[in-house]
Amino acid sequence: MIFLAAHVWDTTPFVPQSPSPSVRPVLQPPERRPRFRAAAVAIDSLWRPAAPLTSRPPAMAVLAAALLAWLSTGTRLARPQSDLELLEEQAIQAAAEHVAPAVVSIETVGGLERLGQVLLSSGPTTGLIVSPEGYIVSSAFGFASKPASILAILADGTRLPARLVATDHNRMLVLLKVETDQPLATVQPVPEEEMQVGQWAIALGRTYEGGQPNVSVGIVSATQRIWGKAVQTDAKVSPANYGGPLVDIRGRVLGVLVPLSPMHSGQMAGVEWYDSGIGFAVPLVQVLQVLPRLQQGQDLYPGVMGISLSTERLHSSPAVIAACVPNSPAYKAGLRPGDRIIEVDGRPIERQVQLLNEVHRRYAGDVLSLAVQRGEQRLEFQVELVREIPPYQRPFLGILPRREADGASSGVTVRYVYPDSPAAAADIQPADRLVLLEGKPLTNAEDLALRLSSFEVGSRLRLAVERGHEVRQLELVLAAEPENIPPELPPARDALPLPPERPARGPLPLKIPEFQQECLLYVPESYDPRFRYGLAVWLHGPGGFQEEALLARWQRACADHDLILVAPRALDPNQWGRADLEFIRKVLDEVRSRYSIDPLRVAAHGYQTGGAMAYVLAFNLRDLIRGVAAVDAPLPLPPPENDPLQRLTVLLTTARASTYARQIDAAISALRARKYSVTVLDQGDQARYLSDDEFSQLLRWLDSLDRI
Amino acid sequence: MVSAGLSLAVAVCLMAWLSASAAFAGSAPGSLAEVAAAVQPKVVKIFGAGGYRGLEHYQSGFLISPDGDVLTVWSYVLDTDSIQVVLHDGRALAARVVGVDPRLEVALLKIEAQGLDHFDLDAAERASVGARVLAFSNLYGVATGDEPASVQHGVVSAVTRLEARRGVFETPYRGPVYVLDAITNNPGAAGGALTDRRGRLLGMLGKELRNAQTNTWLNYAVPVDVLREVLPQLREGRVVQRDVPPAISPENALNPELLGLILVPDVLERTPPFIDVVLSDSPAARAGLLPDDLVLFVNDRLVQSCKALRAELERVDRLDIVRLTVIRGQQLIEVELAAGDPTP
Incomplete structure (x- = not known):
């Protein structure tokens, strides 16, 4: 990680300087140190071992047994301790020899x-x-x-x-x-x-x-x-x-x-x-x-089977598969999300950590016999661990869902259909309602997104779509996520009369106890707690930001696109550090507890050092951040594996004369190699913050983070 | 009730008996307490220069005569006119430096006192690997006045020589040492006494020292034999000078080219010393060396890079015979050759 001080071995070695506290009693040894074998025989004849020894043991075994017998009986007083000390020393030397x-x-x-x-x-x-x-x-x-x-x-x-x-x-x-x-x-x-x-x-x-x-x-x-x-x-x-x-x-x-x-x-x-x-x-x-x-x-090599577990409580939760990448050995063997792994090679698995123990000690190429509980059924599978699983690429249906008040609905109503997408090819249209996926009812957009994570690009998928009173059965082939931004978007929701009771709105200062940093929070005046809002985390570039200028840019945008803005200030306005990472996590927790936030539309957006921080934030808070919009910023650390459950989408800018031009090109390659969807805005020659047109593209990108 | 009371009484008796036996064991003849008590009066705390910029102004030492001869390490702490030696009973006495051996890094001090407990260097012992040892020192300067020195316990980890690898240890001392399985490498511990389980002197705790090759700290002591050897000169008040083997002047030093060897281009920090070309009719050619041979040893010293090979050859006079060990495929081949070989 970028903020961990690199451990420089040659200049800062770990120097243990603690005095040894263990002092053992040392007593008078016999006048002449007896040969080791002689000592063993002597002991054997003086103190019979408590337990009879079976076969003829080697001298050292006799000694060890004699020592144990001696220690476990009350003979400590009868003989000087020096014998024990000496015999221990000799036994240690004999073992080494x-x-x-x-x-x-x-x-x-x-x-x-x-x-x-x-x-x-x-x-x-x-x-x-x-x-x-x-x-x-x-x-x-x-x-x-x-x-x-x-x-x-x-x-x-x-x-x-x-x-x-x-x-x-x-x-x-x-x-x-x-x-x-x-x-x-x-x-x-x-x-x-x-x-x-x-x-x-x-x-x-x-x-x-x-x-x-x-x-x-x-x-x-x-x-x-x-x-x-x-x-x-x-x-x-x-x-x-x-x-x-x-x-x-x-x-x-x-x-x-x-x-x-x-x-x-x-x-x-x-x-x-x-x-x-x-x-x-x-x-x-x-x-x-x-x-x-x-x-x-x-x-x-260490082996993996390609499942994700819910990461909450390693030591107390059962090993229930949360996701299972389609190209993984686990998926190919027949394991599916929701399966609870109950046995590995006949050994019971009650907690996640036991499963991890079984897997981590084995190698790629080893075959595990798994027993799983699926509903009432007990199923058995053979899974061969592999060294690595090809990077996961998120499959794409081609729609944006409408956002419902309080999430109250069954099925997914279509807000927008991406041109040239699988959905468009199957003639899905706005206002259509997706009701069944592979024959099972769809509850909402989140459910659809989660269930799609078990499919891969190129998979066939059966959907039942309702238009008016007519239900159509469709079969479509999933595609890769698009990297372009829709030119215009219809409204995501109905405008309802606002309820009388609403939390605080407008520009609000946000302080977190124990942190010195400050943070600006902006909630649009029209905030309606029955709907879920996107969350944009603005990470300023070198020098910090002016509150008025920032609000002038974002106020209208927040209202139009159902967004809440948080703008933390780094401890040192010129650079972001590890302490800021902790602070931002607390800020996000606080905002999520006070306001209704759409988990699919939380994005980190920053300029230059702030853009680099946006990557750091996204890679460290994978459970929270779903998008990175980095303007003229290098990628400060290698991207993690793409994860089916923790979706992440990237928007970035390029400019030929940018100081970071080469690093940004490398970032694009590194991200695409891991199969992240990367949307590139080319700023031409000079790097700068976003123009008005680019900013409106950013807003549409933010507004489409919940694409499916 | 009665039986409960009875068993309680039995338990109390048992505990009393156990603690009594423990106390007995603690002061048994030859116990650690007794050994430590016998050694402590021979160990001294030394205070001198330092005390700023992270340099401690204290170290340890021990008595080797009844009339105030103190052996300790030679360090900046002694680089002052006011050295104080504090005895186990709290007496603080001014000490003067009698003699030093800068290469061994030992010094002999003298304090004016009589009838002191001391180690007898002539009766000193040797220890083998795995032997249990005690280290007495004033590490971290925790002991002051009449407080006894700290006692540490461990085993001898290795009996070896510091000169084994040049440049590995950042010290002028190259000679036999006990490497200790105890963390004695601490500020103020240098000069302390290493004894066996019976309190017999084995050696003197060395200065803080790092192994430059593994970047680990070394816990070690200089054996008594080595100390005993230089004692007469220290007593005479001489600064011990050793015969340093005369360095070989550059014009007499050997190099690969003189042997007819051209190494692969030295492009890395640790380029393996592969032979690139063997000049025809050269000493190397006559010795049977071939291109692609990898030189491993020069006169039994491991050379891990082209740089190390050149450095090692520079230590050899060009008129002398040098022994090279090379690896060819999976075979070790040893050859002897000299630059001055007369052509047959």
């Missing part, structure tokens, strides 16, 4: 210096051998620079050239391969069900010169983190051990250390948390599960 032969150091040569503004490390990184034939897993962090050559240095110092076999873009791991005649040392994974919060966790890396891996000791802080993809530890995890193993006290591997972030993805996500008490490892069992696919050179 046990895994050390499978921990390799990796050097890279050549490659990028930086990724974005992040300075990439060129230091050694760590890898973990996962097969005797020479497959090595490491963190994708060390390979963000796309190095020209990779070298693995084994525990015994042997240098072997390595090649990058495949990348797991979901868990941020890479698989490397070295050629070797000798079988390499491997490790034993800890089953996920055995991982417990509080157990010892030893992080190993091999990034310092010297024979042994570097160790950091902590505990397992949490399991099933980051959508079940990671185990969390308080051992220090940093570039010094990314790619190395997180080991349990028995010398088995819990996971592979990686920087991960619940909020972001990418090779550098989570790096800012290094050594901070929060570190992650991808469970080795999960790595081994996908190893065969990676070994075939297959890059793995």
Whole structure:
């Protein structure tokens, strides 16, 4: 996002400077430190483990069991604590030594210096051998620079050239391969069900010169983190051990250390948390599960199924599909809006977050068995996740609906028919009433818009249209949205006698508690609360705005087009910032609570910096903003995916001599690549604010945002 | 009622017993409390120059003789005529600098006092990776007067050498260190004592130091062995000078062209050092190097770019033999060659 300060790695690293508060008791060790094996035997003979051990366990298992038994009985008083301290130390060292032969150091040569503004490390990184034939897993962090050559240095110092076999873009791991005649040392994974919060966790890396891996000791802080993809530890995890193993006290591997972030993805996500008490490892069992696919050179990606859920309460709402893009695997498999997903692969889904967990931990190409509740029916589907869904393009019928008082109607009465549209081709005319869609009754324009979001451009559609007393059955093929503005528009509604009680009108100052910014609100004198009004958010250019001039331009327009105008003032009149974004959201909430606002006709309109802010506003408040009208303004951040449920339409201006000319051209391409409808007003040579004619086009564009 | 009252009484007794046992464990022989109590009198708080522009005016140190020899890090804090050493009992004594080793960044101070608790450098210990350690220092200057130094707990993360990679660490010191799994890299901690679980001296906490290659902070201590080595010179009041290997003058320094190597054009910040052309009848050609070979090591030092390769060769006298390791396909090949090779 534009307002997030870019994290510049080389100048502002996160520096953990907190003193360690944990101080453990340390007692007198025995005179001479016994050999590890001897200590284990001694313990075994002195204290019988509480639970009988089944098969002949390795020495470390005996020790661990003995320690546990010891801790759980009242023998603390009977023996000095020093034994425990010493035995713990030795068990930790033994666990590290046990895994050390499978921990390799990796050097890279050549490659990028930086990724974005992040300075990439060129230091050694760590890898973990996962097969005797020479497959090595490491963190994708060390390979963000796309190095020209990779070298693995084994525990015994042997240098072997390595090649990058495949990348797991979901868990941020890479698989490397070295050629070797000798079988390499491997490790034993800890089953996920055995991982417990509080157990010892030893992080190993091999990034310092010297024979042994570097160790950091902590505990397992949490399991099933980051959508079940990671185990969390308080051992220090940093570039010094990314790619190395997180080991349990028995010398088995819990996971592979990686920087991960619940909020972001990418090779550098989570790096800012290094050594901070929060570190992650991808469970080795999960790595081994996908190893065969990676070994075939297959890059793995997160998978999507192409449904939108209602985003209200992730942790308490059921997983009901709100929208399902037609070209998505979910739609193709037969899922439809309104279906409630109740099972994935036999596991019950009660809340949205459970479904997200199931999907996020899998890869593109994985097949999910879904059970859904549709009405009284239970239906089952197989859905194959895909890496990405082609951008969604909104289908278009070609009408503007009439606006009814209090939304009281059934069906959709046509206000205007776009020439050359599917509606025109089917001879739909103004005043016709659309009553059935695919045989089901239409309640109102919002209902029609929502139901159309499950169709795609080119889909066939059956409509029943009422003209007078005659009902016609029509079949039409949906088209793409037009990018031109209707030359003239008939009235959208009847003029009714105004009710006696109406909220405040005219120019009104608007203040939001806790915000310093000011905002001008203009509600036309003719405001009728029984109808819904468009909302235009004016975002001033550099220097702010004059209230009189603004009102002179908008007063008449608001009355003629059923519009309410809000004009916030930026904290710094010359530029918009993140604080203004929060302020505007509060302003919009306030206006929507006081006045009757049409959710389809809320648009952000701005000039230069204000135009850039209009994009930021629209991309950040996707649930509110339906249109962006940016005059002589660059696109300050890449546009998000087009979303069937959160429609967004763009109007912008171009001018050959504009400072932003090239950026605006790029913006048009970027927006159209994501299949947004972009209406372009060419201002000729010099960029400026809108002429009177252009302004009236803007008003008609605003008035047609509810097109269907 | 009766039974409830009884079980309550039992519970109270249990709690009393548990807390008594906890208290007992806390002061048991060899407990942390005891080890800390034994070490604290040997640790001192040092105050000197600084105190402005984000520079702290304090650091840590420890006693190494009964009559007031204090070992600490050499830093701007000592760059004043009024250095104060505060003992664990709150006595504040003026200290003078006896000797310094600017490369090791250690200094020996002297205070006028007798019969002080101290570490015996000759009896000092070594620790292995994974060993539990304690760090005693006045980090952040939180301790004043007779307040004891702060104790931190951790393990030895690595035993390594700072000189391993030139330019990686921004410090003049290149030598063995304990890398610590504890956040000791804090203002004021430098000069503090690193001990084992029994309170035996392992080393001196180093200055704040960042790993320039990973941009992470390094928590480390300089081992006692290294300190012991320079102590005699420090005692003699000399500024320890080390033999610096004479730099090779540019006219004697080696470069790729002298070996008959032409590298690919150096267009990137980190252009991989691929060989573009091997001049015929050159030392490189005779050693069997080929175009498209990628140079990985020069005398066992990793070179990650064309720049690094040139820099590494400049450290070699053109009359000396240089060992190059190249990667060809998926094969590592090692060759030895010298610019001055007489033509056969």
